[in-house]
Amino acid sequence: PIVCAIHGTAFGGGLEVALGCHYRIASTRSKVGLPEVNLGILPGAGGTQRLPRLIGVWLAAEMICSGKPIEAVDADAKGILDDLVEISSLESVQTEYDKLLDAAITLALRVKNHSLEGKRVSQLKVEPVSDFFYEQLALQISKNARGMNAPLQALKAVKASAMFPFKEGMQREQQILGRLFVSSQAKALQHIFFAERQTMKIPGIDMKKGVPIKFVGVIGAGMMGSGIAINFIKKGIPVVLIDAEQEFLDRGVKAIEDYFKGRVKKGKTTRFLADRSLGYLRPSLHYEDLSNVDLVIEAVFENLDVKKSVLKHLDEICKPQTILCTNTSTLDIDQIASATNRPDRVIGTHFFSPANVMRLMENVAGSKTSERTIASVMQISKTISKIPVLVGNCFGFIGNRMLFPYNNQANALLQEGAFPHDVDKVLYDFGFPMGLFQMSDLAGNDIGLHIRKAQGIVDPSQRDPNERYVSTTADKLCEMKRFGVKSSKGWYSYAKGSRKGRPDKEVMDLIVENSKAEGFVRRNISAKEIEERCLYALINEGFKCLEEGMAYKPGDIDIIWIYGYGFPPQKGGPMHYADAVGLKKIYDSILQYGKADPKTSAWKPSKLLEQLASSGKKLAKYWTKKLKAQSNL
Numbered sequence: 246p247i248v249c250a251i252h253g254t255a256f257g258g259g260l261e262v263a264l265g266c267h268y269r270i271a272s273t274r275s276k277v278g279l280p281e282v283n284l285g286i287l288p289g290a291g292g293t294q295r296l297p298r299l300i301g302v303w304l305a306a307e308m309i310c311s312g313k314p315i316e317a318v319d320a321d322a323k324g325i326l327d328d329l330v331e332i333s334s335l336e337s338v339q340t341e342y343d344k345l346l347d348a349a350i351t352l353a354l355r356v357k358n359h360s361l362e363g364k365r366v367s368q369l370k371v372e373p374v375s376d377f378f379y380e381q382l383a384l385q386i387s388k389n390a391r392g393m394n395a396p397l398q399a400l401k402a403v404k405a406s407a408m409f410p411f412k413e414g415m416q417r418e419q420q421i422l423g424r425l426f427v428s429s430q431a432k433a434l435q436h437i438f439f440a441e442r443q444t445m446k447i448p449g450i451d452m453k454k455g456v457p458i459k460f461v462g463v464i465g466a467g468m469m470g471s472g473i474a475i476n477f478i479k480k481g482i483p484v485v486l487i488d489a490e491q492e493f494l495d496r497g498v499k500a501i502e503d504y505f506k507g508r509v510k511k512g513k514t515t516r517f518l519a520d521r522s523l524g525y526l527r528p529s530l531h532y533e534d535l536s537n538v539d540l541v542i543e544a545v546f547e548n549l550d551v552k553k554s555v556l557k558h559l560d561e562i563c564k565p566q567t568i569l570c571t572n573t574s575t576l577d578i579d580q581i582a583s584a585t586n587r588p589d590r591v592i593g594t595h596f597f598s599p600a601n602v603m604r605l606m607e608n609v610a611g612s613k614t615s616e617r618t619i620a621s622v623m624q625i626s627k628t629i630s631k632i633p634v635l636v637g638n639c640f641g642f643i644g645n646r647m648l649f650p651y652n653n654q655a656n657a658l659l660q661e662g663a664f665p666h667d668v669d670k671v672l673y674d675f676g677f678p679m680g681l682f683q684m685s686d687l688a689g690n691d692i693g694l695h696i697r698k699a700q701g702i703v704d705p706s707q708r709d710p711n712e713r714y715v716s717t718t719a720d721k722l723c724e725m726k727r728f729g730v731k732s733s734k735g736w737y738s739y740a741k742g743s744r745k746g747r748p749d750k751e752v753m754d755l756i757v758e759n760s761k762a763e764g765f766v767r768r769n770i771s772a773k774e775i776e777e778r779c780l781y782a783l784i785n786e787g788f789k790c791l792e793e794g795m796a797y798k799p800g801d802i803d804i805i806w807i808y809g810y811g812f813p814p815q816k817g818g819p820m821h822y823a824d825a826v827g828l829k830k831i832y833d834s835i836l837q838y839g840k841a842d843p844k845t846s847a848w849k850p851s852k853l854l855e856q857l858a859s860s861g862k863k864l865a866k867y868w869t870k871k872l873k874a875q876s877n878l
């Protein structure tokens with residue numbers, strides 16, 4: 246008999262090899278899974294045919310179609326394993342290996358004279374299930390993995406295991422895999438898989454130069470500060486959490502405690518581990534407690550003067566090596582850094598909300614930020630399980646900068662004839678989890694107003710007469726206290742406690758009234774136009790970020806938009822999607838929309854886009870070549 250000993254992770258091909266063996270044994274710290282659907286394909290070495298034979302169609306389909314890995318204990322309960330080797334969290338990897346090997350050899354010796362009857366998975370029978378089961382599962386998949394092909398196709402392959410003998414089932418698996426392999430979704434998902442692993446590769450930055458961060462300060466115990474602190478204490482990194490007021494400090498600490506209580510209640514952690522994490526938190530009202538930290542992140546109010554005075558104070562108190570980070574979402578990192586005598590050690594760490602949940606971090610390098618500071622912050626971001634992307638210092642950095650023209654188009658469409666639900670439906674159908682107006686209602690419409698006020702464009706006399714202003718309705722909504730979900734009224738109206746908005750006549754009347762007042766004759770706008778205008782404005786801005794050197798790679802932009810803004814991963818992010826649509830088509834459309842709307846700067850095509858469109862090149866290829874040439878210099 247062949248016994249497979251699983252040490253660590255047996256994902257995809259690893260588990261498929263194990264399924265080809267007669268016996269499987271694993272350490273309790275191991276994990277198994279068939280995650281191929283996340284790459285737009287299916288487990289194509291017999292996984293879809295063997296797993297249902299071993300554990301039944303229901304459990305196999307759930308594992309294969311979700312792509313989610315499971316712990317060894319769960320795999321044992323499901324019948325994937327024949328034996329488990331108990332390993333405590335304190336034992337070393339070497340001890341784990343030795344114990345597992347011993348147990349595997351013992352098992353092999355014990356079964357060496359046993360018959361292999363029933364031990365070749367391919368020879369097992371699959372218990373058939375009714376079509377109703379497949380229909381229900383397909384419905385569930387369509388909901389959980391909306392817009393994704395691979396999970397539904399994988400279900401077909403699993404179904405084949407119950408309908409055909411093993412050999413024929415394997416042929417079906419291959420046919421389906423062949424089709425998936427060349428699909429645009431597989432290309433997009435694989436692009437994301439690699440782009441995520443490339444964000445740490447930045448031309449001119451040696452990540453080994455980073456210094457270890459062992460002690461952290463967080464200033465501001467508000468929504469962001471408390472979320473940021475959670476990331477560190479969860480990993481056993483001590484945090485001093487500072488606020489100016491006892492009341493707000495207490496509120497922040499309570500939010501952190503509630504978070505851990507919730508995790509214990511949901512069974513996601515133990516009371517012991519939660520208490521251990523909370524033991525790393527030290528709340529304080531005194532900046533002096535930060536004298537010894539390696540890194541501080543300020544998350545105080547979004548106001549330049551407040552942030553500058555906080556950084557100035559930190560510069561005086563912290564040891565000279567301390568890295569000073571700002572969680573600003575819009576302010577200029579260089580201006581903030583100018584308040585200190587160590588601008589080389591100042592950097593933006595733009596967390597996304599909720600900061601303990603969202604994995605994306607835009608780390609913003611100012612003009613004086615040193616290589617060592619960048620490397621240290623990129624590395625600590627990884628340590629706290631974030632996906633860090635290094636971006637340049639421009640208004641809105643990459644994510645929010647690209648959001649502005651995208652959002653402006655959505656608002657321009659309202660002026661010209663669409664309603665919020667028309668725009669949102671198109672974006673939802675494209676694959677976003679929600680449309681822009683729903684998103685704005687959820688985040689709070691006052692945030693947008695606050696930014697427009699800071700830009701000085703709410704007051705008509707302050708606006709650039711050569712730029713079209715599209716946010717009159719958005720401004721008026723705030724005057725009417727329609728802030729969104731939190732006030733039960735925004736672009737939509739909401740039943741108490743519900744997040745599901747309904748179109749609201751008051752808002753629709755206001756939109757129509759504003760169109761008239763602003764001199765627009767409303768017209769029917771097609772779904773195609775809505776999609777193109779929103780997405781092409783977004784893509785054009787992405788090209789501008791690249792040509793200005795604010796983004797280092799097209800894949801970085803894709804990662805930001807997928808992890809920060811819900812861009813559908815099966816479309817690969819805005820820049821990958823642009824290549825898939827064709828740059829010439831996008832460029833021509835931008836010119837066309839610009840002709841109809843010359844006062845919108847979003848329709849000024851990026852030079853890089855223009856150059857690639859006219860030469861017929863793809864962005865991905867062009868950029869890879871460019872980076873290669875740079876690294877050879």
Ligand SMILES: NC(=O)c1ccc[n+]([C@@H]2O[C@H](COP(=O)([O-])OP(=O)(O)OC[C@H]3O[C@@H](n4cnc5c(N)ncnc54)[C@H](O)[C@@H]3O)[C@@H](O)[C@H]2O)c1
Pocket residue numbers: 464465466467468469470487488489490493494543544545546547548551555572573574575595596597598
């Ligand atoms: N909320 C978001 O979605 C989001 C997302 C990314 C970034 N940000 C940025 O994060 C920062 C904080 O945002 P928030 O939503 O957590 O704000 P918040 O109002 O919830 O919290 C700010 C906290 O800072 C404290 N504070 C203010 N001045 C202080 C000082 N001088 N010293 C110590 N504490 C002080 C306040 O008492 C308050 O508790 C802002 O710069 C914001 O732009 C917010």
